Amino acid sequence: MSTQYSVIGTRPIRHDGADKVTGRALYGADVQMAGLLHGFILRSPHAHARILSIDTSKAAAFPGVKAVITTHDFPAVDGNKMVDLGEGDTPLSYARGNVLAGDKVLYRGHAVAAVAAVNAHVAEEAAGLIEVVYEVLPCVLHAVDAMRSGAPLLHEDLRTTELGEATTTISNIAQHIRQSKGDIEAGFALADVIVEREFHTSTVHQGYIEPHNATALWNNDGRISIWCSTQGSFVVRDCTAAILDIPVSQIKVTPMEIGGGFGGKIPVYLEPVAALLSKKTGRPVKIVMPRQAVFEATGPTPGSYMKVKVGAKKDGSIVAAQAYLAFEAGAYPGAMVVPASMTVFAAYDIANALVDGYDVVVNKPSTAAYRAPGAPNAAFAMESVVDELALKLGIDPLDLRLRNAAKEGTRRVDGPRFPRIGCVEVLEAMKNSPHYQSPLGGPNRGRGVAIGFWFNIGLPSSCTLNVCADGNVNLIEGSTDIGGSRASIAMQAAEVLGLAAEEIHPTVVDTDSIGYTGVTGGSRTTFATGWAAYEAAQDVVRQMKERAAKLWDVKPEAVEASGGVYKSNGNSIGFKELAGRIAETGGPVVGRAAVNPRGAGGSFAGSIVDVEIDPETGKTTILRFTCVQDVGRAIHPAYVEGQMQGGSVQGIGWALNEEYFMSPDGRMMNSSFLDYRMPTALDVPMIETIIVEVPNPGHPFGVRGVGEANIVPPQAAIANAMSHATGTRFTRLPMSPPAVMEAIWCQGSSSQPS
Template identity: 60%
Template sequence: MTNIKEPKKYEVIGTRPLRPDGTDKVTGRAIYGGDFEMTGLIHGKILRSPHPHARIKSINYDKALELEGVIAVVTADDLPVNPDGNISIGYSRGNILAKDKVLYVGHAIAGVAAIDPHIAEEALDLIEVDYELLSAVMNVEEAMDSSSEIIHENSFMKEFGEMTVTNNNIDEHFQHKMGNIDKGFENADLIVEGKYSTVMVHQGYIEPQAATALWRTDGSLTVWNSTQGSFPDRDELSNILDIPISKIKVVPLEIGGGFGGKIPIYQEPVAALLSKKAGNPVKIIMSRKEVFESTGPTPGGYTWVKIGVKNDGKITAMQSELAFEAGAYPGSPVGMGSLCVFAAYKCDNQLVDGYDVIVNKPKTAAYRAPGSPNAAFGTEQVIDEISQKLGIDPIDFRMMNAISEGDRRVDGPKFPVNGLKQVLESMKNSPQYQKKLKGSNKGRGIAVGYWFNVGLQSSCSITVNTDGTVNLIEGSTDIGGSRASIAMQAAETLQIPYDSVNPSIVDTNTVGYTAVTGGSRTTFSTGYAAHLAAEDVRDQMIKRASEMWGVPNDSVVYSKGQFSSDADPELSMSFKELASQLENTGGSIAGKGSINPKKVGGSFAGSICDLEIDPDTGKSTILDFTAIQDAGKAIHPSYVEGQMQGGSAQGIGWALNEEYFYDQNGIMNNSSLLDYRMPTSLDLPDINTIIVEVPDPTHPYGVRGVGEANIVPPIPAIANAMKRASGKRFYNLPMNPPAVISKLNQDL
């Protein structure tokens, strides 16, 4: 049983201070990827494929090089060869610059560097590429059909962990199994199933990818970019360019949004190769069209779900098949979707099949709880259908079947302490749910969502200044207020004011390895590392005090910001006073903390959506919306709410409007922010938030990352509200006005 102790009292944690980087960000001083400048800077542009699938017969860039102002051109021939045939590195290089084939519209073919970006762009038109067109494979159903064109001619399907001899467009088929699925369905009184399809959508960060590279004559490479992870970028650059990591420094600049999309690198290796040829630093900023067509969105595909239940509401069997678009190279989030698909429900008999499917679209990347929304769009609608058929309140039905600590997830691990039941309880008690929704064409839908959260490596160091402040040195790029949430944990441990902690985000030469800002891990893991560094500082300061006072080390205690000794009640000194004595007592103090947490508690979230459908136009208007999420312990509640509201807004956009709209030739027709319409302030309601706090016992302050689970439930909650408003079940995204009108007219 979950045992929730009386919440601890904190001085700094749980307050809402201003963020340390705030002033620079409201005055325009903060330097983002595109703002970087340096002497000798030249500008790069990238030639991209206009075809979704074609063989490159030849590339001729002689005329481009003749254009005045053009300095260098690079193609895949400038990338290192792949003699040992490492498939994974081959794919990485292939996505940076296409070698023999282009695999999607927007696939990079050549890079040009020139004295200004306009000349570089003009030069792209002078590059002649001769293509042999191949037929394109644009969705999972088509790709899984054995008669479809094979995209990777020399690769084979992996099945149940083994390599097969089958050459098709399925990169991998895997299965998770628990109990006896047939018996589970035999025991059911009611079985509901459905196939739910989603289409490709983009993270939609407002800042396009931007990077500058300088390849020096000594063979060292420095990259200044907008990234979710400078260390993983360094690893990836090392693999792609075949140079040792010790020769590479990545300097992260401010990042204008990512949501998973700025984990992979795209133009960095091209800028590096251009810099190597030109001798100058090369800056490449993507256009918005390039962001849509050439960076990784999240996949479309389908989630088929079948659930059996007893008349009393107990679930007896759950089965799913998920097939997601990987894009042009393997690696869709279907693996993660399959862990999340039934995560909220206790059931002994489960079977999940997953397919990672290659299609002629950009290689997908992470997007906020990758795979989980696609899966929940199926599961949470089937669950809703069952609760309606059994006449049980949808929150009660979920509560009856909710997992507890110790229950198993379908892929094996046991759930640690978690807040699912508390989330459901908060949903039930919320002001919105307590209020009745009346009127025709209106409906209320609810859903829950899960993200497992990751740990991964983080490092911090803390140096003490003689005025009693400290410098917190970290490697996690700050995408939404993490400087504040990490500094607050350091301040709490050091028992000093928040304002006394000055955080800096530094390059890969200046702090220990720190993994991506992603996976809902930053406030958890980097916060944990900051706490360890703060403890190290505290212990070193205690040692200094004991030496100064000539008392045993273990007699010195640090409490409420004061050092004192049991040996002599007269001895007392504040943190600030001791800090001013460091020079004369052995020199400055630097603490360090590194961690790679293995057991991380996940986060559950819920959404309640009230909406109204206009039967004449098909437009859905959200009347009221509440986001609920378990934050473990909310370090900075405003930024926790911000994550919940932002994730909800992205979920709402995904549900009602967003899609990659392809024509029959595999060309994306809406690659601008006018036509790929993300929600504006006018499209969205106020988003109410309820933070649930069930601390994760593996973290010193009980933190659970809150970056992701919140995007999962809005989509099925909206679908469930639309079912209740219209009587129609929606099996496809987006549920936009044309889709609604055609659904409403189905029976006419």
């Protein structure tokens, strides 16, 4: 960490700050244009039903209606063709079926038909005139129920993939995976203490404030323009092209500012529908999802049933660990059980381990990524068991974790060996933190800790730099800025060029105007698009050396550049002055880079939390919360801290109150922000942050992704704290006041409510 940087590690004002704080930033719902029509989507009132018929004639005849579409308006395509959904592939039939239902609806809120009209109210009223005849089918809402033989089948052609092999078994289990290491039986035989627990977690939503939206114009020349809120404009382009069966070059996607995503703004919901409505009407069509539809019909994170068993010797060394993970995919396969399996034991060096994971479809909305998808569920189970193990062994919970911590070279249960990681450094920082060192006094209080791991991904990114005559540089990129990435990308270019962050002007542009760039997801943007900016800046430096060489009539190789100053044989010129002379030395200087980097480093995060529980109401107050995370290199520490605090707060909400409260017939009863209880500013303390920097050897500046690992440990840390406050182990999320009261009643000797 001896490297001295002039820009990296500072806290400049974000480039989009003025637009955001003045309300001038343009979001998808702000899109206005001549002749704009408004769309509304009719959604299924049933969790599981066969569509027998759809009659759109009354809706089509309603005054002000310009078009009505159903799945039959989609072109016939090969449903088995795979489409890239940003972080993984899925069959086209699933992607399309989720956009507009085929012959069955698989969850309440499943889109069935769409109307375009002169305004949103007319469209909504007309949608109510569409007559759909359903044959209602029994629904199944939880993984364990859906796995039973005889359970209602969502997909009559879904064949279980068993340990990588296709089978002929038709069931709701899309996939069974297994990962193993060592000898599980022999491992447990060595254990002096074994803890085994079952855990349940509820479906929870990312809860971004901005609802999904899309505006599409199918132009007379056959080209489609789309303006939308997305984490990945190229994914929207490619997925929409696949569903509409047109070449990708015929679609231009403009990512508008985004009001939160957390993984949930990767899938395509509205864009193909708006495009088809535009094709039918010849006018641009805008669709904005109501909040209820966001809850009922976009992608929350899976609910899960988990069983974890861990054995340790008296000295605290963990000798064996086993996990059974059944995750609810929602309506279509893809329950994030694979990353859950890969992360459940990732913080530990365990010789003998076995993980069984099940990807199970149920009659709830098709799940999507949510910040380290799968890992928080798994960590809730594993870190609760480790906490109980520490208690039984009489070892400090952080010491127990340090005793078994994963290090460089540790082989994970899913195979790979860790490169340089910061697990030990995070645990040590937790142990040495003012929070952990402080006493915790008072009745009904408890302190809990937990650690969590999340991968980062690479994926392609592109960047272009245009040098202005005044020595500023315009930076063009394609990564939607969710968490301050304009700043963290621009700062990496500034560092290379020897400029101030404010002298780089980043712009996120449409898919016609930049090379392919993957989603803003997988904690990759500062890592990968930042790397593209670094490479593009190197390209600028190379060209600027040539210009200086021309001025001085020397060979380019004879010019040295450092800190924005170009030198050769006693000549010296600053970047700005040199920029003023690019016209006379050969014209514009444009730096370009397209990267597809490997070497993404994983990130560990730890939570320390103090809670107090009101023994009469079961309400939990978070007294103090500290997030510790290995971020590799903090490019902009303020935004790094913001990510750490945001993930912690979402973890608190997930732990304490958030849940899809489902009626037996599959209706989400709390599909509003009033009753889907995310924490407000009054519900959380100031989240303290401790940045740990173990540079990632796979990145020029040592960057690790910081967006996700911080949501992995809070649920377990809070559960552990609550267990210590009450003497009762909590194994079900959310740990809401009624659930806590129930636990207190069950535990109390009187066991009678007052």
